[in-house]
Amino acid sequence: MTKKDDFDLHLFLPYLLNQAAEAASYGFQRIYKDRYGMLRTDWRVLFHLGIHGRMTARDIGRMARVHKTKISRAVARLEARRFLQREEDPADRRIENLTLTPAGQAAYRDLHAVAESYEADLLRDLAPGEAEVLRKVLHRLAERSVVTRG
């Protein structure tokens, strides 16, 4: 295992970002998975509805940058667990307006609280200025490559 090349993979941004993202998601994932049997897209949909109150699948997909089939299946799972309900839009019958049921709202409130304290815990290791820079830069990266993506 002698070093043949001095490229440091652990400094390569896509790799490093992925390691950090995975590590940072892990603890939160365990909670929404163990406590509610949710998948990643599920909690994201739940949060979007919890935050915004009433949305269509299409809008959630655009906001969260998630493909519509993933949204469709997440919505189906959340509906099966009685966490959300669909209402046909009277003006456009292709559209379904989604809202959380009381059970869904309760799950959202619970996970929202978890998210807040989980994040506080993550930030504990960071100097105050670092968190700002981190968020700003991550946001720029996330936005940036969207253009490239189309």
Added chain:
Amino acid sequence: MTKKDDFDLHLFLPYLLNQAAEAASYGFQRIYKDRYGMLRTDWRVLFHLGIHGRMTARDIGRMARVHKTKISRAVARLEARRFLQREEDPADRRIENLTLTPAGQAAYRDLHAVAESYEADLLRDLAPGEAEVLRKVLHRLAERSVVTRG
């Protein structure tokens, strides 16, 4: 779609990290996928071997923090494409020493060059100090939660 709750999902670190990681990986992914038909674990294994020269699956898995079944499958794919070869370890027959074939080395050199310029492109938007802080903080986050993970 009225706002009911002022929690900002896009500032929530696991979410934001994931968006940034996905966006930052996308362009590079397209290249190793389109050009070599590789999957994420494939290029990582390729890079580990390209950098370190000779490793076992076990060591790659530990270094890259990837489960052994994923490594096993990536190695099988890379072997099928004649990018790497296995040698049984004379001292311990459970172990297979992996090395890149000339074709594998060529692919590594190509993707390595792509990675360098791709990263330079990613960093173009960042102020010089920001890149340092970013790497440092990401590294800390990546390390940190490993402890939590066990």
Added chain:
DNA sequence: AGTTAATAGTTGATTTTGTAACTAACAATG
């Protein structure tokens, strides 16, 4: 109006991942 294009969302087939069980080889202990 009638045809064509576009949009919202679902479904099905294929690929990839995750989990657990497995084989083969080595190590440690009595």
Added chain:
DNA sequence: CATTGTTAGTTACAAAATCAACTATTAACT
């Protein structure tokens, strides 16, 4: 030196992600 435990790696099956094709509905154009 036999049994028990560990480790490296593979395989099988289930869960999930991806991609393309599909239905239903609305919008646009002639």
